[in-house]
Amino acid sequence: MTETALRDFKKFTRESLPRVEVLAQGHRACQGCGEILALRMALKAMGKNIIVASATGCMEIVTSSYPQTAWEVPWIHVAFENAAAVASGIESGRKALMRKGRLRKQRITVVAMAGDGGTADIGIQALSGALERGHDFVYICLDNEAYMNTGIQRSSATPYGAMTTTSPPGKLSIGQRTWKKNVPAIAAAHTIPYVATASPAYYLDLMNKAKKAAMIKGPAYLHLFSPCPTGWRLAPERTVEISRLAVQTNVFPLYEVVDGRYIITKKIKRPKPVEEYLKLQGRFRHLDNKTIRQIQVRVDKEYDLLVQKAGLTETQEESKHN
């Protein structure tokens, strides 16, 4: 079904990048913000024929501080945990009005956006409900791995060992003591047509995935790696570099799940050691070699599992066709 929907899909290339900007200049994101960069790219790919429902968070406050807005498209903010529910209401409202002849029939992409806290923690119920109900919308999780807007508190998407203001390292603590929640896998478990991870360093990959997500009918989930120089204690010019390193070390692998089929979109032949990724960020500065080795083992294991998922389903596909 998804493959039919993507029949007319034409990839963006370096030469055919859309010129359109959906966000205006003058937004108040921090210097070198990777979150608004990832958002900007996804929005460019989707264009202006969209309606956006935003959760509370950095992106909400930096774009909508009264009386100015950075939005060139219709946008609504209601609360923190309900972006998916608001988006599902928008989609259903339009559907009913179009069916009843009170609104011109036209496909508009309904987008819900939230940070990792608004997605993995407080918003996961609304997200799960909207995915399960099968609304035609795109959910974008802008993952900067902590509650940055409130002052860098840990979320369930904060990586192991990271220092945040509520997972401080100390005599009895190595920092965050849990492993990052795998939200893309949770989204995929809803058997929705499209799930993808993307990183702004690989902008063509990100934009093509955003375009696909908008084209597909039904729920699509995009998980965008969103470096936060402020919260990660990272030099602001290194936002794109760290986005690249996350992929090259397999800390944040790039893949799609199309109709349940896992496809790794950026295969890393010789991954760099995770230490290269960790050492650029002050939030990991306190980690000892033992913990870094632990993280390396975990990253390798998770990547193997991903490869297995991708391989396994590919084999199944093959046997089905044989």
Added chain:
Amino acid sequence: MAKVDAITGWRNLEIGCAITEPGSSRKLKTGDWRSQRPVTDYDKCIKCGLCWIYCPDMVYSPTRDGYFKWNGDYCKGCGICAHECPKDAITMIMEGE
């Protein structure tokens, strides 16, 4: 950056305080946050556009001859463009220099 233009009487507010002028954030010249600014050496520039696509503040815009023009009104001086430029054509210099 003060919210002087937010100071208005309640009778002037739109229904539900909606903002009806899209993209009005352009009025906020965030360039004054900057301590460093990028300078492009057009002799080295290969028109790859990475400065444009990697800019979180949409500071670069394509020109007719294929280069990318910088807009100081909004550049916060993060330095991503200089850091990512494959030909080291962009240098960050201190403001005022």
Added chain:
Amino acid sequence: MPKKVGIEVSLAVSEAVCAADVDVIPAYPVTPQTHIVEHLSELVADGELDAEFMPVESEHSAMSACIGAAAVGARTFTATSAPGLALMHEIVFIAPSLRTPIVMVIANRALSGPISIWNDHSDIMAQRDCGWIQTFAENGQEVFDLIIHAFRVAEDPEVLLPMIVNMDGFTLSHVIEPIELLSASEVSQYLKPFEPQLVLDPKNPVTMGPVGVPELYTEARQQAESVLNGSKKVIVRAWKEFAKLYGRSYKPIETYRTEGAEVVLMTMGSVTETAMTAVDRMREKGIEVGLMRFRLWRPFPHEEFRRAVRGIKALAVVDRAISFGAQGGPVCSKVKSALYGAPYQPQVFGFISGLGGRDITVEMFKQMVKKAIRYAKKGEGPVYELIGVRER
């Protein structure tokens, strides 16, 4: 004129929603509201109502989806009860701020704990300052009519506020009453299609719900307060027009046998009918007692109330919720504050009764009246009393 049919009041709620040609119904089941959403889903499944029935995963999402749907211009309805209303609390306050004219029926139920599925008014009283227009129905016919009225008022361009119609859980929601059901075509004379002022539309992009910076927030709240207070004239006008079209007339405050009354009982909702019986029986015995009830609770009908109490010696205000630590119930507190500085001030005695499904019987109303008469003569009484509580 349509004939009266015997119908469960919850089903009549659904029929009213159907007659109002609602577009979107995000709903989550909670006792005692369930029959409403069950029947609505049936009406949609049978093609009798062309709407999106959204079986959301919580009341929090129900209200969130209502806002999303209303923001694109859809006529939107939901229904809930105590735990559900409490869960949606955060979003309930945002709906009027965004000026989304959602209509919600609350099948009133006690708040936990201990958990109780039965009727009182603690759920809605916890939301009384949420910025919605709020009415209380006494019987099934009134529920039906108030829903139609609610859409008309909520969507009025002068108002554009959400509206709650309260009906008592079980004692109203689950009883069969003779109700005159208006058809969609009859309702269409009264209720025109919703014409929103601002919608989410790519052709004309608006930003809804921007950050309320300190330079904005006070003015934003003033807008919400001013529109809510100003809605009263629209509410009353819409009731007058309703009466003209359908013959049933409604007012913000109803009075019953208050002429020459020494003591007047004040009630809300379905207990009013029992209270009327008590009044009739006491009047037969020569006790000068009357009854008054609020149909409109928010905006509070100050002027009407002050006019209605003129000449009355004492009010016995019946609350069906405790305002913990405030020494009384929310209705009594409001009544007292509404009288402060008024040219005519009856004595006010507060009674709390009928909590968590406990009946308020005719005898209990009589007891309250007798106490109020005694206290009035003495010139003082307790700050408030629970009626029908066992001590040991």
